[in-house]
Amino acid sequence: MSHGFELKAAPGPAVPDNAALAGASGLLNKLNKALLTLSMCALILTALILTYSVVSRYFFNAPTDWQDEASVFMLVGVTFSCAAYVQSYRGHIGIEALAGLLPARVNAARLFFVDLLSMLFCAFFSWKSWTLWHEAYVDGQTTTSTFAPPLWIPYGMMALGMTLLTLQLLLQTAARLSDKPTETAP
Amino acid sequence: TTLKISHQFPGGTLTEGDFRDRLTRMFAAEVEKRSKGALKFAIYPGSSLMKTNAQFSAMRKGALDLSLVPLSYAGGEVPEVNIGLMPGLVTSYEQGYSWKNAEVGKELARILYDKGIVVVSWIWQAGGVASRTKPVVEPEDAKGMKIRGGSREMDLILKAAGAAVVSLPSNEIYAAMQTGAMDAALTSSTSLISFRLEEVSKALTTGRGNAYWFMFEPLMMSRAVFDKLPKDQQATILAVGADMETFALKAAQEDDAQVAAVYQKSGAKVVDLNAATVKRWQAIARTTAWKDYGEKNENCAKLLKLAEKTL
Amino acid sequence: MSELTLGALYGAVTLVVMFSGMPIAFALGVVATGFMYFFMPSSSLDTVTQNVYEEMASITLLSIPLFIMKGAAIGKSPAGRDLYGAIHAWLHKVPGGLGIANVFACALFAAMAGSSPATCSAIGSAGIPEMRKRGYSPGFAAGIIAAGGTLGILLPPSITMILYAVAAEQSLGRLFLAGIGPGVLLVVLFASYAVHRARKEYKLALDIYEKGGEKAASLHDEHFTLAQKVEMLPRVLPFLVLLIGVMVALYGGFATPSETAGLGALLALVLIAIVYRVWRPKDLAPILTSTIKESTMLLMIIGMSLFYSYVMSYLHISQSAASWVVGMHLSKWLLLAVILLMVIVLGFFLPPVSIILMTAPIILPPLKAAGFDLIWFGIVMTVVMEMGLIHPPVGLNIFVIKNIAPDIPLKDVIWGVAPFVVLMFVAVILLCLFPAIATGLPDMMMGAK
Ligand code: NA
Ligand code: NA
Numbered sequence: 042m043s044h045g046f047e048l049k050a051a052p053g054p055a056v057p058d059n060a061a062l063a064g065a066s067g068l069l070n071k072l073n074k075a076l077l078t079l080s081m082c083a084l085i086l087t088a089l090i091l092t093y094s095v096v097s098r099y100f101f102n103a104p105t106d107w108q109d110e111a112s113v114f115m116l117v118g119v120t121f122s123c124a125a126y127v128q129s130y131r132g133h134i135g136i137e138a139l140a141g142l143l144p145a146r147v148n149a150a151r152l153f154f155v156d157l158l159s160m161l162f163c164a165f166f167s168w169k170s171w172t173l174w175h176e177a178y179v180d181g182q183t184t185t186s187t188f189a190p191p192l193w194i195p196y197g198m199m200a201l202g203m204t205l206l207t208l209q210l211l212l213q214t215a216a217r218l219s220d221k222p223t224e225t226a227p
Numbered sequence: 228t229t230l231k232i233s234h235q236f237p238g239g240t241l242t243e244g245d246f247r248d249r250l251t252r253m254f255a256a257e258v259e260k261r262s263k264g265a266l267k268f269a270i271y272p273g274s275s276l277m278k279t280n281a282q283f284s285a286m287r288k289g290a291l292d293l294s295l296v297p298l299s300y301a302g303g304e305v306p307e308v309n310i311g312l313m314p315g316l317v318t319s320y321e322q323g324y325s326w327k328n329a330e331v332g333k334e335l336a337r338i339l340y341d342k343g344i345v346v347v348s349w350i351w352q353a354g355g356v357a358s359r360t361k362p363v364v365e366p367e368d369a370k371g372m373k374i375r376g377g378s379r380e381m382d383l384i385l386k387a388a389g390a391a392v393v394s395l396p397s398n399e400i401y402a403a404m405q406t407g408a409m410d411a412a413l414t415s416s417t418s419l420i421s422f423r424l425e426e427v428s429k430a431l432t433t434g435r436g437n438a439y440w441f442m443f444e445p446l447m448m449s450r451a452v453f454d455k456l457p458k459d460q461q462a463t464i465l466a467v468g469a470d471m472e473t474f475a476l477k478a479a480q481e482d483d484a485q486v487a488a489v490y491q492k493s494g495a496k497v498v499d500l501n502a503a504t505v506k507r508w509q510a511i512a513r514t515t516a517w518k519d520y521g522e523k524n525e526n527c528a529k530l531l532k533l534a535e536k537t538l
Numbered sequence: 539m540s541e542l543t544l545g546a547l548y549g550a551v552t553l554v555v556m557f558s559g560m561p562i563a564f565a566l567g568v569v570a571t572g573f574m575y576f577f578m579p580s581s582s583l584d585t586v587t588q589n590v591y592e593e594m595a596s597i598t599l600l601s602i603p604l605f606i607m608k609g610a611a612i613g614k615s616p617a618g619r620d621l622y623g624a625i626h627a628w629l630h631k632v633p634g635g636l637g638i639a640n641v642f643a644c645a646l647f648a649a650m651a652g653s654s655p656a657t658c659s660a661i662g663s664a665g666i667p668e669m670r671k672r673g674y675s676p677g678f679a680a681g682i683i684a685a686g687g688t689l690g691i692l693l694p695p696s697i698t699m700i701l702y703a704v705a706a707e708q709s710l711g712r713l714f715l716a717g718i719g720p721g722v723l724l725v726v727l728f729a730s731y732a733v734h735r736a737r738k739e740y741k742l743a744l745d746i747y748e749k750g751g752e753k754a755a756s757l758h759d760e761h762f763t764l765a766q767k768v769e770m771l772p773r774v775l776p777f778l779v780l781l782i783g784v785m786v787a788l789y790g791g792f793a794t795p796s797e798t799a800g801l802g803a804l805l806a807l808v809l810i811a812i813v814y815r816v817w818r819p820k821d822l823a824p825i826l827t828s829t830i831k832e833s834t835m836l837l838m839i840i841g842m843s844l845f846y847s848y849v850m851s852y853l854h855i856s857q858s859a860a861s862w863v864v865g866m867h868l869s870k871w872l873l874l875a876v877i878l879l880m881v882i883v884l885g886f887f888l889p890p891v892s893i894i895l896m897t898a899p900i901i902l903p904p905l906k907a908a909g910f911d912l913i914w915f916g917i918v919m920t921v922v923m924e925m926g927l928i929h930p931p932v933g934l935n936i937f938v939i940k941n942i943a944p945d946i947p948l949k950d951v952i953w954g955v956a957p958f959v960v961l962m963f964v965a966v967i968l969l970c971l972f973p974a975i976a977t978g979l980p981d982m983m984m985g986a987k
Contacts, residue, residue, distance in 0.1 A: 127838075134940050187382040
């Protein structure tokens with residue numbers, strides 16, 4: 042079936058030249074794929090839950106009080122657990138206006154520092170997320186609703202997702218250092 | 228030092244707007260005056276600094292100086308504070324304000340102090356029910372109606388009364404009432420006005436005179452920040468905070484009357500509660516929300532017992 | 539350092555970091571964390587993650603992925619192709635017919651969703667490829683969708699209007715109604731421009747062809763018999779079912795706005811399963827993958843930009859700017875002009891939600907004192923903030939487009955969007971000259987204020 046202009050499927054994540062890095066990337070890609078599949082299910086499940094809450098309230102006059110928070114937890118989970126997957130394709134959008142203007146070596150340095158700084162920020166964020174998770178777990182914190190699910194669940198997903206994102210950026214930063222220079226644009 | 232006060236209510240000026248915002252501004256001006264400018268304040272209305280739910284925790288960590296917030300919002304973090312919105316447990320302003328110097332207030336303040344919070348000003352507010360169909364007065368009226376209680380405790384009571392309890396974020400109340408996805412909502416008199424629910428309501432049950440829904444929304448300060456201030460400034464803050472309570476009481480009661488006027492003007496049926504009705508709601512609360520709360524932990528059981536003494 | 543100097547520094551550093559090419563989400567986070575470290579108490583660093591979580595944990599915000607899924611289900615399945623095929627068959631004689639159809643589609647979707655990026659994504663995922671397939675230049679196609687998407691917060695329901703109504707103490711019902719007139723005005727302006735631009739592009743393509751160049755897709759002389767056209771109509775049916783189903787659920791009181799997002803997404807999946815037999819995991823995977831990619835990218839940006847605005851708010855930057863403007867004691871219209879200019883500048887960096895939260899308490903009292911109707915101003919401000927959604931560096935709609943059609947260079951997107959920014963500016967001028975465009979409908983339905 043020809044769609045004429047259909048966008049090409051995104052290419053797979055770039056493979057680092059260094060064998061060790063390539064191996065680590067391969068593992069992380071597998072994990073990312075697994076989380077992606079899980080997230081797909083979560084997305085459909087969220088749509089089902091919200092629909093169920095409408096049906097149950099309207100047709101059976103039995104409103105649910107957990108649908109919003111269950112959905113929030115699910116979608117927070119989807120967002121964070123797929124952040125590394127999106128990064129593996131470099132799908133977090135930035136302004137690449139300078140790419141064409143800089144000499145190749147300066148540009149390579151720029152790309153390296155961008156990855157490094159992103160990685161450091163995500164590492165900081167992961168660290169603080171784990172602290173938050175620990176606090177919520179130890180204190181038994183919950184949300185304030187009637188349903189009152191424990192907060193360590195979404196905090197944990199945030200922490201895990203950001204940690205994977207940090208790892209992904211670490212591998213990509215390392216690959217910037219070890220990859221043989223090429224003339225093609227990244 | 229410039230201290231930051233955060234709250235979730237619409238911003239106004241010293242003399243106009245939501246009284247909870249005005250209170251923070253009056254407090255700021257008075258403390259600044261009495262401390263001869265040593266303490267200054269920046270006020271962040273309408274959750275313009277951080278989300279409502281983040282305020283309590285930020286104060287505990289010392290990242291936010293002061294906040295005026297319904298205490299029970301922190302119920303997920305510190306279960307004891309749910310007592311600040313326990314329907315039927317407070318049935319008049321006099322009783323609410325008596326807490327400060329009663330055992331229950333001292334115990335609550337101690338628990339909060341342990342958690343890193345200093346209560347600066349004790350503020351109570353009554354609330355009512357806006358309905359797009361019939362007025363919700365007696366517990367039987369709630370039967371079969373889709374109602375948003377707004378808190379775990381109120382939801383438990385409404386469920387026991389046979390209502391279909393709806394949970395949705397407060398910014399969706401208006402739309403849900405308009406379309407009929409929800410029949411009625413409970414909230415404070417001031418919020419009943421600022422949410423403009425009169426446009427989509429046919430009936431209002433007020434909180435003036437008799438009420439079973441009282442909310443404790445104190446002005447609080449971070450203990451970490453408070454402890455760092457010199458003794459005289461600490462004393463000034465607490466003294467001004469206490470002075471504000473008179474204004475809060477008067478303004479809250481004015482809003483209880485004002486909300487009735489607003490709904491009346493828009494053509495809604497306005498109903499007041501009588502003492503017997505309040506007792507009936509209280510009876511349900513006792514076996515549902517109070518019980519649920521008392522069973523949470525020892526502190527909660529103790530607080531509940533002390534609070535019942537003030538009834 | 540004064541608050542305004544600090545604000546200038548904050549803006550400058552943000553620009554540098556963003557133009558370094560760092561992904562927007564991380565750039566916002568890096569700048570905010572850096573300023574937090576240097577200018578805020580160290581305990582603030584402990585609250586970063588909770589603040590981000592609290593901002594993101596709102597069902598209103600998180601309905602965005604579901605709206606995106608609904609759009610992707612149509613856009614990435616044969617449903618979108620069939621829909622556009624049918625529209626093309628009926629409208630191909632009208633210059634810019636498909637462009638007009640896309641503007642209308644955006645408006646209809648805007649009436650179901652409360653956010654602009656979701657609108658943009660839902661219509662764009664099918665709309666952009668289809669327009670390009672039929673010869674529209676990439677920039678033009680991107681511009682139509684980016685601009686059409688901004689209707690998301692102007693036509694009710696709208697997240698930003700809810701926040702504004704509370705901050706300005708105005709009637710939300712009135713505000714919602716007031717958005718409809720200007721929404722229709724923008725639809726007309728966008729559609730007229732689409733006709734004009736399509737004519738121009740057609741002539742250009744014809745010129746190239748006549749000079750022996752390539753024959754563009756827009757030049758293919760197509761003819762559809764009435765029978766063919768009628769035969770195509772049923773293909774629009776699933777889309778209509780979806781549209782009407784969701785509208786009925788929302789306005790008939792069956793579902794809350796966030797539930798509508800879930801309901802609509804599920805309905806879309808069910809429809810493509812029944813009509814196009816797209817239901818196997820293998821068929822659904824591309825739809826879900828693109829949904830996740832886009833919504834993760836978008837929500838990370840939104841989450842971080844709310845963190846970014848927390849730091850900005852803590853440092854009192856927007857508030858000082860607003861106070862400074864107010865303190866100039868300008869004449870009525872100059873005050874309005876300067877305030878709108880400030881909203882535009884803030885729109886460089888912040889999404890509409892943050893702009894309202896930070897500036898409304900300061901700018902609204904003087905505007906009211908100057909005699910402006912705050913319902914009217916709410917609409918004008920919304921249109922101006924919509925412009926911010928389609929101009930860089932932080933233009934959420936532009937990022938959505940970049941994601942739908944990564945092969946269109948950012949430069950083309952921006953140039954394609956520029957005329958629409960001008961049209962929105964024209965709309966603002968018209969609103970100033972004829973306030974009744976906004977206030978007429980609420981006055982008629984609810985009585986004059
Ligand atoms: Na909308
Ligand atoms: Na912008």
